Amino acid sequence: MTILTGLSVRDTVTRLSHFRLLDTEQVEALASIASIRHFQAGELIFAQGDAASVFYVLLSGKIQIYKLSREGKEMILHLFEAGDLFAEIPVFSGHPHYPANSLCLENSEVLVIQGAEFRDLVQRYPSLALNMLSVMAQKLHHFNGIIEDLSLRTVDSRLAKYLLAVSENSPHKAVIVIHKKTLAAILGTIPETLSRAFKKLSDAGHITVEGNHIHVLDRGALTDLAGAEQA
16 A cells, blocks of 8 residues: 655545545544654664553554564564554553564654544544454454464465565566565564575576565466465
């Protein structure tokens, strides 16, 4: 999703699909409890344990959500891109703290929405709740897909599916701009296993790898592999 940045809060709200059902009065009410903030690459938006008082819509950039285990191991939970709404679950579930960290992988612009004030607006404007339910249903569907992939597909199959997704608008090239460690975590594996999967696809003639640029040579073969379930 592409969002024009540099707009006023009100104009930004009107361009977000999450709030497409709102009328002028509701847009004004929502804009009054929102603000736009900028973060630098490498900056935390919030840390695990911080008070969960606001939620966000990412307008530009890329955000990584991760947790730290007791041993200090980083567990990447999700990557968000422009148009994605995040951190709404703890705000609406009544959980007092964010359960994970939010790190900017790129310079990012976000719409910040005050949680308590938004809950008050939902009581005044039920259509706001319908929008949020739609967003949460989409996320649930997405996470169900992740669980299915981890349960039924090999790492090769999951990598093929990922390459097809990121090259959707450029059928013959996929540009990977995240670290191998991050991509491995997204695919539910470790960097060494991911490297072997890349080599296997390359040796089979399905792709060629040049740094962060992955050239898709046989999209049909990747499609077959992405749909294959492990025995």
